[in-house]
Amino acid sequence: MxxxxxxxxxxxxxxxLISLVPMGCAQETVIEEGDTYKVGAVFDLTGPTSNLGVPxxxxxxxMVDQINDAGGINxxxxxxxxxxxxxxxxxCALMATRLIEQDEVIAIIGPTRSGTSLHILDxxxxxxxxxxxxxxxxxxxxxxxxxxxxxKTPQTDKEAITEIYTYLQSANVSNIALIxxxxxxxxxGRDILIADAADYGLTVVDDQTFDNDDTxxxxxxxxxGGTDAEAVVCWSTDKESAIVALDMQxxxxxxxxxxxxxIANMAFITAAxxxxxxxxxxxGKLLIVDDLPADDPQKDVLMQYRQDxxxxxxxxxxxxFGGHAYDAxxxxxxxxxxxxxxxxxxxxxxxxRDGIEQITYFVGISGIFTMSPTDHLGMEPGSLAMIEIVxxxxxxxx
Amino acid sequence: MSADQFVQYLVSGLTxxxxxxxxxxxxxxxxxxxxxINFAQGEFVMLGGMLSFYLISAAGIPLAPALILSVLIxxxxxxxxxxxxxxxxxxxxxxxxxxxxxxxxxxxxxxxGVGWGVEHVRPPYFTGSESISLLGAYxxxxxxxxxxxxxxxxxxxxxxxxxxxxxxxLKACAISPVAAGMVGINPRAMAxxxxxxxxxxxxxxxxxxxxxxxxxxxxxxxxxxxGFVAASIGGFKSPIATVxxxxxxxxxxxxxxxxxxxxxxxxYKDAIAMMVLLLILIIRSGRLSAEERES
Numbered sequence: 183m184x185x186x187x188x189x190x191x192x193x194x195x196x197x198x199l200i201s202l203v204p205m206g207c208a209q210e211t212v213i214e215e216g217d218t219y220k221v222g223a224v225f226d227l228t229g230p231t232s233n234l235g236v237p238x239x240x241x242x243x244x245m246v247d248q249i250n251d252a253g254g255i256n257x258x259x260x261x262x263x264x265x266x267x268x269x270x271x272x273x274c275a276l277m278a279t280r281l282i283e284q285d286e287v288i289a290i291i292g293p294t295r296s297g298t299s300l301h302i303l304d305x306x307x308x309x310x311x312x313x314x315x316x317x318x319x320x321x322x323x324x325x326x327x328x329x330x331x332x333x334k335t336p337q338t339d340k341e342a343i344t345e346i347y348t349y350l351q352s353a354n355v356s357n358i359a360l361i362x363x364x365x366x367x368x369x370x371g372r373d374i375l376i377a378d379a380a381d382y383g384l385t386v387v388d389d390q391t392f393d394n395d396d397t398x399x400x401x402x403x404x405x406x407g408g409t410d411a412e413a414v415v416c417w418s419t420d421k422e423s424a425i426v427a428l429d430m431q432x433x434x435x436x437x438x439x440x441x442x443x444x445i446a447n448m449a450f451i452t453a454a455x456x457x458x459x460x461x462x463x464x465x466g467k468l469l470i471v472d473d474l475p476a477d478d479p480q481k482d483v484l485m486q487y488r489q490d491x492x493x494x495x496x497x498x499x500x501x502x503f504g505g506h507a508y509d510a511x512x513x514x515x516x517x518x519x520x521x522x523x524x525x526x527x528x529x530x531x532x533x534x535r536d537g538i539e540q541i542t543y544f545v546g547i548s549g550i551f552t553m554s555p556t557d558h559l560g561m562e563p564g565s566l567a568m569i570e571i572v573x574x575x576x577x578x579x580x
Numbered sequence: 581m582s583a584d585q586f587v588q589y590l591v592s593g594l595t596x597x598x599x600x601x602x603x604x605x606x607x608x609x610x611x612x613x614x615x616x617i618n619f620a621q622g623e624f625v626m627l628g629g630m631l632s633f634y635l636i637s638a639a640g641i642p643l644a645p646a647l648i649l650s651v652l653i654x655x656x657x658x659x660x661x662x663x664x665x666x667x668x669x670x671x672x673x674x675x676x677x678x679x680x681x682x683x684x685x686x687x688x689x690x691x692x693g694v695g696w697g698v699e700h701v702r703p704p705y706f707t708g709s710e711s712i713s714l715l716g717a718y719x720x721x722x723x724x725x726x727x728x729x730x731x732x733x734x735x736x737x738x739x740x741x742x743x744x745x746x747x748x749x750l751k752a753c754a755i756s757p758v759a760a761g762m763v764g765i766n767p768r769a770m771a772x773x774x775x776x777x778x779x780x781x782x783x784x785x786x787x788x789x790x791x792x793x794x795x796x797x798x799x800x801x802x803x804x805x806x807g808f809v810a811a812s813i814g815g816f817k818s819p820i821a822t823v824x825x826x827x828x829x830x831x832x833x834x835x836x837x838x839x840x841x842x843x844x845x846x847x848y849k850d851a852i853a854m855m856v857l858l859l860i861l862i863i864r865s866g867r868l869s870a871e872e873r874e875s
Contacts, residue, residue, distance in 0.1 A: 209874060230696035364847070390837070390846045395802040397599055397793040400592035401837035402846050404717075408585050421700050421794060430794075432711040432720040433588070451792045453702045456709060 184373055211286055211527040218257045219288060219518050221511070222265070222281030224302075225316075226294040229269025231419065233449055235294040237504035238316055240266050240495055242291070245511055250488070262511065267293055267396050271301040278302045282309045288518065288530045289538075290526065291510040292316050294503075297366040299334070310528065312535040313375055314513060316506035318342075318443075319370055323558040333558045335509035336502075336548055337466065337566055339367075340442045341510050343374050343564045345464035347382040349579070350440070359388035359411035361402055363418040371417030371442060372418075387411050390565060400429045413437055419444040423461075424453035431457040438462060443566070444550030447501035451574050459573060466502040466568040468550045470578040479499060483545050512546060513538050513553075584716035589838040590831060591714065593722040597830020598730040599793075602785035603807025603822040604787040605733065611756035611816040613774035616677045620661060620685035622804020624779040627654045627688065627796035628786020630696055632727035643706065651783040657688070658779020662772050670768070673847060685800060692797035698836065700796035703787075722792045723817075728822060729788045733781060737819045813857055815864065832856045 197260065213219070223242055226235035238486045242262050249260045257541070263285050268366035274293050281287045282305070287559040289312040294301050296319035306313040307330065315322045315334040350358065362372040368391070379386050387409045390402035403426070406414060414437060416426045423445045430439055439452075439461050446465035451458045467474060487508060491500045517537025521530055541560070544551045549565030568579040606621040624658040631650035641649065665684045666677055675756045706725050711718040752760040753770040761767055785807075786795070808831075813825030836852035 228693060228698070228798070231794075232693075232798070233700070390847065393850065395806075396805075397789070397803075398592055398596050400595075401589050401834040401849075404585050404588040404592065405838055405846070407588075408582060421796070423832050424702075424794060431709070432723075433718050434711065451701050453700060455702070
């Protein structure tokens with residue numbers, strides 16, 4: 183009997199302890215005057231798309247220093263906690279959960295890729311925390327009814343393809359060959375390329391794919407060489423696109439290569455060398471900022487960003503991918519600036535979400551944004567420029 | 581498919597196959613001597629390619645010495661990896677040692693990523709970029725370097741294993757480590773040589789292929805996998821079998837892209853290649869077991 187009593191006392195104590203734990207947590211964090219505003223970020227800092235994630239982190243680091251040097255946001259210092267997704271969906275979800283539960287951030291920016299972004303939609307939606315994605319796919323923010331907490335900053339695949347197809351149509355091209363990779367980005371691009379071709383009077387005469395691990399695309403290109411294609415459209419990231427450009431040069435294909443906005447960095451030109459010349463692709467105006475007319479509303483922002491970024495990280499290092507993070511963090515900061523003092527974390531998250539949705543005419547790196555309850559990208563048309571690489575330099579095809 | 585296209589598929593396949601073969605050779609050498617499948621083999625290839633770029637562009641060393649230096653550094657890293665990671669755990673089972681090689685690969689990749697950053701780099705071509713016309717197909721000069729290097733490496737390796745004392749000792753270890761030990765061959769010294777040699781060949785592969793495929797710190801794993809497949813087709817038996825395995829793989833993949841089999845587009849190239857490979861493995865394992873029954 184004595185023994186049972188001892189055990190039951192223990193049991194009661196344990197139950198009491200367990201029930202105390204959530205009670206302790208239920209006392210929600212309140213953000214007082216002068217407290218640090220914490221924002222989370224999940225980027226691909228390692229893994230196959232690390233060349234996109236690293237400029238994003240660099241941009242965020244730079245902006246945090248600038249904001250804090252200028253006195254923070256209404257007296258609140260800004261801290262951005264950046265975690266590496268390693269390009270992995272599960273790792274990304276894990277880090278997002280950590281940001282929400284443990285780091286207690288007010289909003290999250292990133293992830294870098296469409297795949298990882300789509301993977302964590304549920305995680306952030308159920309946690310009631312705003313997410314501003316830095317990835318391309320339109321599915322991230324549509325249907326907007328289910329994407330209450332989700333925003334994104336980069337141009338979509340669809341817009342990029344519209345630019346290319348409009349250009350091809352004006353160049354009187356009718357037969358095109360596709361060569362796309364088998365990653366999420368390549369597959370999504372291929373679907374739109376095939377679906378939209380007829381609208382611009384284009385016929386897809388060959389449809390080749392390659393894996394991101396492939397070291398040569400010559401066989402696919404030799405196959406395209408056997409068709410009457412007048413242009414090749416490649417949908418992939420910079421590294422593989424560079425191999426396509428090099429192999430086309432090796433095979434003396436003699437037809438132009440059009441690429442995705444995924445090659446908008448110097449790494450493509452460095453990797454493809456001579457073969458980069460003549461390659462045409464759509465990209466944000468950052469790459470051709472020097473050619474923009476002085477009255478372009480984005481000109482000043484773009485010049486400032488390039489100057490600040492390259493002063494810190496070296497000449498020729500800026501890319502449009504860092505710009506996606508610039509836009510994402512800027513919008514979060516705009517919303518943070520409208521926060522009341524002494525509100526709880528969950529109220530702050532809701533207020534920041536509402537704040538982002540009310541942003542009107544924010545001039546960013548990728549474009550000019552006006553968010554609304556029906557549009558969580560909110561980018562004005564005309565944000566992309568068609569660019570040709572001439573003598574290793576980006577040249578605007580006006 | 582025109583005749584010109586067919587030649588082009590063969591040429592591209594041979595180039596790809598040579599890359600697979602060069603990587604596969606390292607797997608074969610280490611497996612033969614130690615029974616370890618070295619999953620860090622791809623990292624030596626990555627190191628060779630990355631080192632050659634940084635020695636040429638950052639340190640300004642001329643091409644030839646830079647290439648030799650890259651290969652030597654890769655070989656040294658292979659030897660260091662053996663001494664510190666494999667030999668210190670020599671009582672562990674072969675499976676544990678294989679897992680250690682995976683750890684070493686992650687370690688090397690991590691250091692390379694931190695040291696060199698994430699951008700991919702492309703060292704200069706050895707001899708120009710103007711492709712050469714050949715029977716209606718085009719071949720890049722660098723592809724000739726890749727194919728040529730593979731042939732030279734496999735011939736030299738064959739001569740080394742057949743006609744030098746050290747080579748014969750390596751071969752003896754491969755046949756029976758116990759018997760080799762009895763006649764005074766030190767298996768641990770042989771394992772060290774095998775690791776250094778495999779790393780050197782990986783490094784050679786890296787320096788010749790990097791100008792064609794460009795390289796980043798993360799490429800070691802995928803390149804290693806390609807070499808592993810080539811070595812498996814060759815049965816991990818001899819350098820020549822590995823090279824034949826690699827070339828077969830390259831040509832099959834290339835033709836799988838080129839041949840139009842109704843709905844089978846290039847998306848199925850890997851599936852077709854894997855089917856052919858499975859067929860080869862099944863036929864060979866059947867023949868092997870027949871040989872075993874006879875003996």
